[in-house]
Amino acid sequence: MKTTSTNNRNKTRSELGFLLPALVVVFVMSIFPLISSLLLSMTKSSFSTGGGLQLEFVGFQNYSNLLSDARFWGTLGNTLLFVFIGVALQFGLGLGIAMLLTQKLFGQTFFRVLFLIPMMITPVAVAYIMKMVLNFQIGPLAPIAKALGFADLPWFADANLSRLLVIVGDTWQWTPFVIIVLLAGLEALPNEPYEAAQVEGATPWQMFTQITFPLLLPVSTGVVLIRLVEAFKIVDMPIVLTGGGPGIATETTSLFAYYTWRTFDQSKTAAIAYLLVVVVTIIGTLYNNIIRKRALEVAG
Numbered sequence: 001m002k003t004t005s006t007n008n009r010n011k012t013r014s015e016l017g018f019l020l021p022a023l024v025v026v027f028v029m030s031i032f033p034l035i036s037s038l039l040l041s042m043t044k045s046s047f048s049t050g051g052g053l054q055l056e057f058v059g060f061q062n063y064s065n066l067l068s069d070a071r072f073w074g075t076l077g078n079t080l081l082f083v084f085i086g087v088a089l090q091f092g093l094g095l096g097i098a099m100l101l102t103q104k105l106f107g108q109t110f111f112r113v114l115f116l117i118p119m120m121i122t123p124v125a126v127a128y129i130m131k132m133v134l135n136f137q138i139g140p141l142a143p144i145a146k147a148l149g150f151a152d153l154p155w156f157a158d159a160n161l162s163r164l165l166v167i168v169g170d171t172w173q174w175t176p177f178v179i180i181v182l183l184a185g186l187e188a189l190p191n192e193p194y195e196a197a198q199v200e201g202a203t204p205w206q207m208f209t210q211i212t213f214p215l216l217l218p219v220s221t222g223v224v225l226i227r228l229v230e231a232f233k234i235v236d237m238p239i240v241l242t243g244g245g246p247g248i249a250t251e252t253t254s255l256f257a258y259y260t261w262r263t264f265d266q267s268k269t270a271a272i273a274y275l276l277v278v279v280v281t282i283i284g285t286l287y288n289n290i291i292r293k294r295a296l297e298v299a300g
Contacts, residue, residue, distance in 0.1 A: 037270045037273065037274070038270070038274060040055070040266060040267055040270040041062055041063070041267060041270035041271040041273075041274050042057060042058065042059055042060065042062070042267075043055040043056055043057050043058060043267045044056045044058045044061070044062075044267055045264075045265065045266040045267040055267070058267075062267055062268050062270075062271035063271050063274075063275065065268075066268070066271055066272060066275060067275075071248060071251075071256065072253070072256065072272070072275075074248050074251070075248060075251045075252055075253045075255070075256040076253050076276075076279065078163070078248070078249070078250060078251060078252055078253075079232060079234070079252045079253045079254070079276075081163065081167075082163075082166055082167060082170065082231060082234055082252065083228060083231040083232055083234075085167055086167050086170045086171055086174075086231055086234075087224060087227045087228055087231055089167070089171045089175075090170075090171050090174055090175045090177075090178050090227060091178055091220070091223070091224055091227070093171065093175045093178075094175050094176075094177075094178025094179045094181075094182055094223075095178070095182055095220075097115055097175070097179050098178075098179050098182040098183040098186055099186065099212075101115070101179070101183055102183065102186050102187060112183075115175075115176055115179055116176045116179070116180065117176070118172050118173050118174075118175070118176055119173065119174065119176035119177055119180075121173075122236075123173055123236035123237055124236050124240055126169055126172065126173045126237070127169055127236060127237050127240035127241050128240060130165065130168070130169045130172075130241060131240065131241055134155055134165065136150060136152075136153065136155075156241075156242055156245070156246070157246055158246070159246055159247070159249035159250075162241070162242045162245065162246060162249050162250045163249060163250055165241050165242065165250075166234075166237050166238050166241060166242065166250050169237045169241060170231065170234060170237050173237070174227060174230075174231075177223075177226075177227070178223055178227065181219060181222070181223040182216065182219060182220065182223065184219075185216050185219030185220075186212070186216065189212065189215050189216070190215075193211045193215070194207060194211060197210075197211060217291075217294075221291045224287075225284065225287060225288070228280075228283065228284065228287065229280060229284060232253075232254070232276060232279070232280050233254050234252050234254065235252060235254040235255050235258060238250045238251065238252055238255055239255055239258070244256075244259070253272060253275075253276050253279075254276070256272060257269050257272040257273055257276070260272060
């Protein structure tokens with residue numbers, strides 16, 4: 001009995017020994033920065049004449065100032081717009097293209113590679129490509145735009161058109177990610193339910209709504225959640241395409257944090273980041289609860 005207990009303790013020590021390096025990395029790279037940035041957000045930062053950073057504890061003053069700041073709410077509204085419309089478009093397009101790619105079509109392999117190309121390019125490069133293509137004065141589409149009467153569209157001066165540019169750019173960039181995940185999920189679905197549905201004379205729409213979509217729901221839930229969280233961090237596309245303009249029409253909360261950081265206001269930047277974390281956490285939790293409830297209804 002004593003031997004068994006000793007062996008268990010030794011096994012536990014060995015397991016902890018293997019886990020310790022990973023725990024140290026997690027603490028140094030994740031937990032410590034989170035705690036230090038939270039403390040930083042509760043201070044007022046300034047630079048002394050000698051160039052040193054001075055911190056004065058102010059509690060939740062940075063948060064209260066941000067919550068009464070119209071610019072913060074404007075950038076948060078832009079972010080939510082880009083997130084919900086962009087992710088909805090990405091999921092809809094991704095699901096449709098993934099289902100097409102499961103069919104036996106001519107050049108299927110070629111199109112699978114073609115649709116994945118935007119994801120292989122950095123967001124900054126995608127934004128510059130869009131900026132070049134949509135330049136209807138000297139861009140590659142200039143002759144077509146002039147012939148159709150679109151040469152004078154104020155892409156970068158009109159708020160709605162600028163927002164559309166950001167959404168289109170982000171959708172083009174990340175729809176391939178949705179395609180990859182959903183395509184893998186579609187190809188893993190069992191054939192038996194479809195064979196039974198065909199015998200009963202079900203239409204393709206009925207098979208999609210009653211078989212494909214419910215069976216694909218776990219994969220769909222995961223890919224949408226990943227894109228929701230990632231989309232809240234969008235900064236490359238608006239900063240290259242529009243610089244956040246006109247005004248703050250396309251300025252996201254992450255971009256607002258970046259511009260604040262450039263003014264050397266470290267404390268306010270940390271507060272913006274934490275408020276964004278709170279928003280993402282709330283929306284992610286609500287999304288998970290809604291999906292879980294929906295899944296239970298389907299299962300019931």
